[in-house]
Amino acid sequence: MPSASSALASACRRCSRMRTQRTNACGEPGKQCMSHKDKLLWKRRFVLAQLANAPSAYIALSSGASLAAPGTSSYAESNSSSREEVVRTLYDDYSATYDNLDGSQVADAFGFPEMRTQLLAMASGNVLEIGVGTGLNMPFYDAKNLESFTGVDISQGMLDVAANRANNVLGGVKDVRLVRADATEPLAEPLARRTFDTVVDTFSLCVIPEPVKALREMRGALNQGGRMLLLEHTKAKNAALGWYQDATADIIAGGGDGGTGKGCRWNDDVEAMLKSVEGVVIERVDRKLGGTVSLIVARAV
Numbered sequence: 001m002p003s004a005s006s007a008l009a010s011a012c013r014r015c016s017r018m019r020t021q022r023t024n025a026c027g028e029p030g031k032q033c034m035s036h037k038d039k040l041l042w043k044r045r046f047v048l049a050q051l052a053n054a055p056s057a058y059i060a061l062s063s064g065a066s067l068a069a070p071g072t073s074s075y076a077e078s079n080s081s082s083r084e085e086v087v088r089t090l091y092d093d094y095s096a097t098y099d100n101l102d103g104s105q106v107a108d109a110f111g112f113p114e115m116r117t118q119l120l121a122m123a124s125g126n127v128l129e130i131g132v133g134t135g136l137n138m139p140f141y142d143a144k145n146l147e148s149f150t151g152v153d154i155s156q157g158m159l160d161v162a163a164n165r166a167n168n169v170l171g172g173v174k175d176v177r178l179v180r181a182d183a184t185e186p187l188a189e190p191l192a193r194r195t196f197d198t199v200v201d202t203f204s205l206c207v208i209p210e211p212v213k214a215l216r217e218m219r220g221a222l223n224q225g226g227r228m229l230l231l232e233h234t235k236a237k238n239a240a241l242g243w244y245q246d247a248t249a250d251i252i253a254g255g256g257d258g259g260t261g262k263g264c265r266w267n268d269d270v271e272a273m274l275k276s277v278e279g280v281v282i283e284r285v286d287r288k289l290g291g292t293v294s295l296i297v298a299r300a301v
Contacts, residue, residue, distance in 0.1 A: 111288070113140070115231055115293070116136075116231065117140050119140075119200070119229050119231050119295055120137060120141050120142070120229070121142060122227065122297065123142075123146065123200060123229060124146065124197060125146070125196070126146075126196045127149050127150070127196060127199075127200065128151075128152065128198070128199045128218075129149070129199075130152050130201040130217075131152070131153060131204025132151030132162055134162050134165065135161065135163075135165035135169075136202075137200065138162070138169045139169045143169075143170055143171075144172065146173045147173075147174070147175070148173065148174065148177075149170055149175070150191065150194070151166075153178075153180065154182050154183070159180055183208060183213075183214040183217055183218075184209065187221055188220070195221055195222065195223045196221050196222060196223065197226045197227070198228075198229060199222050199228050200228075200229045201214075201218065201228075201230050202230070202232070203233065205230070205232050206263075207264050207265075211268065212276060212277065215273060215277045215280075219278075219300060222300040223300065224301070225299060225301075226299070226300045227300075228274075228280065228298040229297060231293065231294070231295050232270045232293070233264060233265070233266040233292060234267075234268060236290055236292050237291050242267070249265060249266065249267045252266050253265055253266075266292065270296065271285060271294065279300055279301055280298045281301050282297075282298045285297075
């Protein structure tokens with residue numbers, strides 16, 4: 001099977017990538033030339049076709065993880081520990097290579113950078129990010145809108161990588177803190193009882209063992225009227241696709257032979273979970289990728 005990169009060798013070279021520059025070589029600020037747009041559309045179709053029979057690759061792409069398969073030492077050692085230790089150990093191991101896929105052509109083809117940009121443009125004031133990981137979201141924040149940034153993750157290995165990224169891309173934010181904590185446990189003490197104007201979570205709820213507990217902690221960390229911004233795997237409304245997600249959930253999560261989904265449950269009903277949390281009103285839901293990803297904006301009331 002040809003790689004996406006070789007298949008795209010003849011793609012238009014004139015236009016700068018929109019993620020890094022505001023203008024292209026065609027001289028049109030904020031635009032891409034038509035031939036490049038056509039190539040991007042073709043690329044997306046090509047990649048989606050190649051991954052149609054590999055749902056676990058799709059799950060891994062959202063986070064950019066380079067995943068260890070069952071049978072490797074870290075996986076075997078983790079199976080004898082608590083669920084929390086499983087998550088912490090695996091993510092500590094993944095931390096050095098976690099970003100490998102996020103900047104790839106495949107990730108771009110699925111539109112993950114655009115989704116992050118759309119969500120994080122709404123973040124402002126004192127911002128808390130749950131499951132901050134290696135800081136993949138950091139370049140997508142508008143730093144001038146942030147008074148402070150606090151990132152929480154269960155893995156110290158991930159936070160070490162995030163600290164380096166924060167120095168590079170959040171230099172304009174006066175107060176940046178990274179805290180190791182379990183989002184399903186009370187966060188008041190680890191966060192020094194601070195509250196926030198915006199709480200963010202992207203593609204983390206699916207791997208948190210008790211996601212409703214984490215959502216309650218997010219609500220507890222919000223100021224009255226503050227925003228909760230979520231970008232999450234979720235069960236599609238389409239009956240056939242939803243059935244497929246249910247049927248493959250264990251394999252995707254790593255419960256079947258060769259599963260490499262790092263425990264991600266891609267069939268969670270995130271909207272229903274959020275509706276069960278007191279003091280939160282959902283203001284907006286945008287469905288992506290056939291309804292398997294949801295961008296959700298909620299407000300603390």
